[in-house]
Amino acid sequence: MSKKALQLKVGELKTDIALVKDLEISVGRIYEETWSEKIGPTPFPSVVDLREWDLKLLQRYQPFYMPFCDLCCLCTMGKCDLTKQKRGACGLDIAGQQSRIVLIAACIGASTHTAHARHLVDHLIGKYGRDHPVNMGQNVEVEAPIIRTVCGIRPKALGDLEDVLDYAESQITQLLAATHTGQEESNIDFESKVLHAGMIDHVALEVADIAQVSAMDFPRAEPDAPLAEIGFGAVDISKPTILVVGHNVLPAGAIMDYIDDQKLYGQIEVAGICCTAHDVTRYNPKAKIVGPLSWQLRFIRSGLPDLIVLDEQCIRTDTLVEAQKIKAPVIVTSDKNCAGLANRTADDIEEIVADLVSGKIPGVLILNPEKAGEVAVRTAREVAPKRSKFKTIPNEGEIAAIAKKCSGCGECRRACPNDLLIPEGIAQAAKGNTALLSELLNDCIGCARCESACPNGIPVHSLIVSAAGKSLSQERYRIRVGRGGIQDVEIRNVGSPIVLGEIPGVVAFVGCSNYPHGGREVAEMAEEFVKRRFIVTSSGCAAMSIAMHMNDEGKNIYESYPGAFDAGCFSNVGSCVANSHIAGAAIKIASIFAKRSLRGNYEEVADYVLNRVGAVGVAWGAMSQKAAAIASGCWRLGVPVVVGPHGMKYRRMLLGRKDRENDWYVYDARTGDKTYVGPAPEHLFYAAETKEEAMVMIAKLCMRPNDTSKGRAIKLTHYVDLHKRLFGTVPDDIHLFVRRATDIPITMKDEIEKILAQKGWKERNIPDPTLLPRLIRRRKE
Amino acid sequence: MMSQPEPWQKAETPGPMKALVISKPEVVVGMIKNAKRPLLIVGPESAEREISGEKEIDQLIRIAKAGKIPIVATSRAVIDFVRRNYGPVSWMPAVDIANRLRDAEWTGVKGEGQHDLAIFAGMQYYVEWLLLSGLKHFGGKLRTVSLDRFYQPHANWSFPNLGEEEWQQNLRVIQNGLGRVL
Numbered sequence: 001m002s003k004k005a006l007q008l009k010v011g012e013l014k015t016d017i018a019l020v021k022d023l024e025i026s027v028g029r030i031y032e033e034t035w036s037e038k039i040g041p042t043p044f045p046s047v048v049d050l051r052e053w054d055l056k057l058l059q060r061y062q063p064f065y066m067p068f069c070d071l072c073c074l075c076t077m078g079k080c081d082l083t084k085q086k087r088g089a090c091g092l093d094i095a096g097q098q099s100r101i102v103l104i105a106a107c108i109g110a111s112t113h114t115a116h117a118r119h120l121v122d123h124l125i126g127k128y129g130r131d132h133p134v135n136m137g138q139n140v141e142v143e144a145p146i147i148r149t150v151c152g153i154r155p156k157a158l159g160d161l162e163d164v165l166d167y168a169e170s171q172i173t174q175l176l177a178a179t180h181t182g183q184e185e186s187n188i189d190f191e192s193k194v195l196h197a198g199m200i201d202h203v204a205l206e207v208a209d210i211a212q213v214s215a216m217d218f219p220r221a222e223p224d225a226p227l228a229e230i231g232f233g234a235v236d237i238s239k240p241t242i243l244v245v246g247h248n249v250l251p252a253g254a255i256m257d258y259i260d261d262q263k264l265y266g267q268i269e270v271a272g273i274c275c276t277a278h279d280v281t282r283y284n285p286k287a288k289i290v291g292p293l294s295w296q297l298r299f300i301r302s303g304l305p306d307l308i309v310l311d312e313q314c315i316r317t318d319t320l321v322e323a324q325k326i327k328a329p330v331i332v333t334s335d336k337n338c339a340g341l342a343n344r345t346a347d348d349i350e351e352i353v354a355d356l357v358s359g360k361i362p363g364v365l366i367l368n369p370e371k372a373g374e375v376a377v378r379t380a381r382e383v384a385p386k387r388s389k390f391k392t393i394p395n396e397g398e399i400a401a402i403a404k405k406c407s408g409c410g411e412c413r414r415a416c417p418n419d420l421l422i423p424e425g426i427a428q429a430a431k432g433n434t435a436l437l438s439e440l441l442n443d444c445i446g447c448a449r450c451e452s453a454c455p456n457g458i459p460v461h462s463l464i465v466s467a468a469g470k471s472l473s474q475e476r477y478r479i480r481v482g483r484g485g486i487q488d489v490e491i492r493n494v495g496s497p498i499v500l501g502e503i504p505g506v507v508a509f510v511g512c513s514n515y516p517h518g519g520r521e522v523a524e525m526a527e528e529f530v531k532r533r534f535i536v537t538s539s540g541c542a543a544m545s546i547a548m549h550m551n552d553e554g555k556n557i558y559e560s561y562p563g564a565f566d567a568g569c570f571s572n573v574g575s576c577v578a579n580s581h582i583a584g585a586a587i588k589i590a591s592i593f594a595k596r597s598l599r600g601n602y603e604e605v606a607d608y609v610l611n612r613v614g615a616v617g618v619a620w621g622a623m624s625q626k627a628a629a630i631a632s633g634c635w636r637l638g639v640p641v642v643v644g645p646h647g648m649k650y651r652r653m654l655l656g657r658k659d660r661e662n663d664w665y666v667y668d669a670r671t672g673d674k675t676y677v678g679p680a681p682e683h684l685f686y687a688a689e690t691k692e693e694a695m696v697m698i699a700k701l702c703m704r705p706n707d708t709s710k711g712r713a714i715k716l717t718h719y720v721d722l723h724k725r726l727f728g729t730v731p732d733d734i735h736l737f738v739r740r741a742t743d744i745p746i747t748m749k750d751e752i753e754k755i756l757a758q759k760g761w762k763e764r765n766i767p768d769p770t771l772l773p774r775l776i777r778r779r780k781e
Numbered sequence: 782m783m784s785q786p787e788p789w790q791k792a793e794t795p796g797p798m799k800a801l802v803i804s805k806p807e808v809v810v811g812m813i814k815n816a817k818r819p820l821l822i823v824g825p826e827s828a829e830r831e832i833s834g835e836k837e838i839d840q841l842i843r844i845a846k847a848g849k850i851p852i853v854a855t856s857r858a859v860i861d862f863v864r865r866n867y868g869p870v871s872w873m874p875a876v877d878i879a880n881r882l883r884d885a886e887w888t889g890v891k892g893e894g895q896h897d898l899a900i901f902a903g904m905q906y907y908v909e910w911l912l913l914s915g916l917k918h919f920g921g922k923l924r925t926v927s928l929d930r931f932y933q934p935h936a937n938w939s940f941p942n943l944g945e946e947e948w949q950q951n952l953r954v955i956q957n958g959l960g961r962v963l
Contacts, residue, residue, distance in 0.1 A: 064876065064879065064880040064883070064915060064919075065918065065919065066879075066911040066914045067914050067918055068911075069795070069796055070795055070796025070797055070798055070918075071796045071797075081796065081797050082918075083796065083797060083798045083917070085918075094919075411791075414789060414790055414791050415791060415792075417790075419790070419906060516905070645905055645908050646907070648876070648907070648908060648912075649911065651911070653876050653880070655876060655880050657880070657881075659887075686874070686876060688856065688874065689824060689825055689855060689857075689874075689904065689905065690825050690856045690857045692856065693856040693874060697874070727859045727860050727863075727872060728860035728863035728864065729859060732871075732872070
């Protein structure tokens with residue numbers, strides 16, 4: 001690493017007054033001398049060190065707020081009515097309040113990832129030692145692009161990651177403090193802090209994945225990572241089944257270790273939901289994946305798990321209640337969710353297993369992953385024969401009788417986030433036709449608000465799951481387990497065509513499963529862009545949803561395309577924390593291809609990415625505060641993010657205005673001239689109403705000022721083609737993206753030239769673009 | 782359906798400022814006639830929803846024609862206008878049109894000046910809810926109306942939650958009030 005504590009280790013020290021053994025002293029920090037990269041201007045940046053960069057972004061991409069509530073209710077002087085530009089008792093207005101809430105969300109997300117990373121690092125250091133080397137793969141020399149760029153250090157061993165986490169924790173504390181009543185007053189400065197929180201979040205993501213890849217032997221930047229099974233039907237329910245849910249792999253990994261030690265493979269199933277499922281299959285692909293986070297209720301109520309192990313993040317907080325209904329014990333393993341259960345970490349394993357098997361207690365808190373692993377396996381094996389897969393989902397034959405209790409009030413539909421036609425489905429089911437009810441599961445996010453709303457106590461979600469039971473049991477697909485990082489050699493191969501625009505873009509489908517119309521839309525979008533020879537990558541629940549849909553050839557995307565980071569390929573990097581490799585890939589292009597220094601040089605790298613790397617993040621079902629934090633990190637790095645319609649509930653977009661010419665000037669680094677480059681990329685945070693709109697926007701947001709004419713022509717081909725196919729028209733803003741006649745796609749020449757003539761278009765220069773005056777190589781006199 | 786001024790999605794309660802209920806559709810006719818530069822913003826759901834065997838988008842086109850109101854189609858709604866060979870339509874993402882409507886200096890879809898009345902229809906309930914919230918707080922003098930079937934509390938004016946027939950009848954009254962469409 002480049003910046004670390006000065007450490008003095010003495011094996012044995014004899015003095016006049018004492019004999020000291022194994023003395024270790026750490027003093028301050030020193031910069032590593034062996035790293036040839038010059039230290040940049042902002043190693044370990046404070047909250048305000050990158051503010052000038054943020055203000056540049058926020059001037060171009062201004063916030064558009066859509067308040068979720070007219071009020072502020074955060075202090076006892078309120079509630080305060082903030083309508084009609086009124087200010088609250090503290091002086092804050094509605095714009096300030098919205099940006100403050102956005103910052104709180106970003107801090108929640110960043111702190112969650114940081115706490116996750118801290119737990120992993122502490123545990124793995126305890127197991128393998130501080131000196132356990134960072135190893136991200138044979139072809140990966142730039143092992144930690146985000147940490148290098150933000151912190152200015154190169155982590156060599158697990159112990160180095162502690163310094164990084166110290167920094168992240170201090171920054172989150174500073175940021176959260178700014179949200180207290182009577183602190184920050186400017187919405188734009190709140191937004192700058194949001195961007196800082198996002199950048200810190202990316203640092204934490206990278207720490208977490210480096211730690212687990214290095215110490216737990218996950219695939220190391222492997223395009224050909226093994227395939228694992230995914231889907232309801234992939235789980236062999238004739239065996240005792242352990243369900244693991246959450247994001248922190250340690251307990252699930254310990255379960256696999258215990259099974260391995262006891263030679264129990266083939267006798268017990270371990271199936272995961274959400275990112276723990278990704279990471280346990282990275283650890284051992286014999287584990288299986290049930291599906292994304294919205295699969296929790298349907299799987300539990302179907303009675304398939306004999307024991308449930310929860311770790312942290314995105315777990316349903318009624319799991320204990322649901323588990324009790326199917327007579328399955330629960331082990332909670334994280335201090336983030338103790339679930340009101342007794343802490344049995346220090347107890348004898350025999351006693352814990354006996355208590356769980358007898359049903360004396362519904363669950364336990366065990367904070368030692370290894371102990372949790374052993375208890376889980378032993379308990380599941382004993383509980384399984386007693387439970388006989390007891391379920392709460394009614395049999396298909398019972399649906400009609402239950403549905404007849406419906407009074408047709410429509411409250412279920414009014415509670416449904418996707419406004420599904422539940423009353424109609426229930427009414428038809430009452431008459432014996434369950435087809436519509438069954439179809440609803442395709443668009444259902446599994447929240448069960450319909451049940452909470454039903455005045456007649458109808459288990460609406462369970463009825464839907466029952467109706468779709470046959471198709472659920474047939475869910476069985478394959479998914480390539482998370483590959484981890486991107487190899488330096490892959491970056492070398494694609495760096496030039498990406499920056500010149502000849503690979504039309506990098507599209508990352510990431511995030512949660514709060515989809516407006518089910519996961520199939522994400523799969524369709526992903527395959528469209530793979531076919532168009534974009535570089536397409538994925539992570540998290542999106543990577544799972546994409547696996548669960550077959551194309552016309554009866555194959556899913558993992559079976560149809562290679563897993564490389566290359567044009568026309570589709571990769572899964574892994575869990576939420578593996579998103580760091582996607583942002584990291586953009587940074588590595590600046591480093592490996594363009595030889596830009598990363599070391600503490602965030603602003604220059606972000607300027608490079610914004611102006612040259614045509615990357616877009618798509619979080620079609622983004623739901624969580626963590627997703628908000630990840631997106632915020634992308635924005636500061638210059639990567640636009642597209643969300644689905646539910647993403648509007650993040651209550652703030654960052655939108656460019658293509659009609660304002662002055663917003664789209666950059667410096668030509670060769671001359672210092674200010675040059676109009678058109679709205680590329682047009683937005684930083686954008687919500688699309690439909691899949692079709694998202695696809696058109698993704699293609700458009702891949703355009704960058706640095707594109708060569710050949711590259712721009714390729715990108716325009718995709719933009720115009722998708723616009724025509726999905727909207728039925730040629731885009732009316734094409735003149736803003738054609739800089740020179742050579743940018744015009746040959747196959748669309750006549751059509752586009754006609755439009756350009758109508759718009760009074762004139763040729764313009766293609767600059768060496770930058771927003772940073774300090775990067776101008778020759779100033780104009 | 783009960784006609785009552787409460788949000789369709791029950792948890793979507795806004796705060797102290799809620800839309801006035803359009804109890805008589807003639808009120809909308811008056812607002813459109815009195816507006817200098819009204820704008821009809823039509824979302825993609827308009828081509829999915831049916832009113833007595835007819836798509837919502839067809840009703841909206843007749844209203845636009847009768848009132849000579851320019852239309853902005855959002856998202857994929859544009860292709861449904863193209864399929865109907867209805868020409869005078871701008872396409873703009875929903876977040877973009879809302880973002881422009883809050884800008885006093887924007888010169889409108891025709892370059893003649895900012896719009897003073899924005900009429901929304903054909904969007905997902907929560908999408909419209911959020912866009913209208915943005916305009917309620919940041920839209921300045923702009924007035925907003927929702928023509929959708931369910932109560933939109935962030936508009937200035939909205940129908941209450943209506944049954945299909947009543948909704949269709951209201952849209953027809955608005956269309957007839959604005960003039961005859963050949």
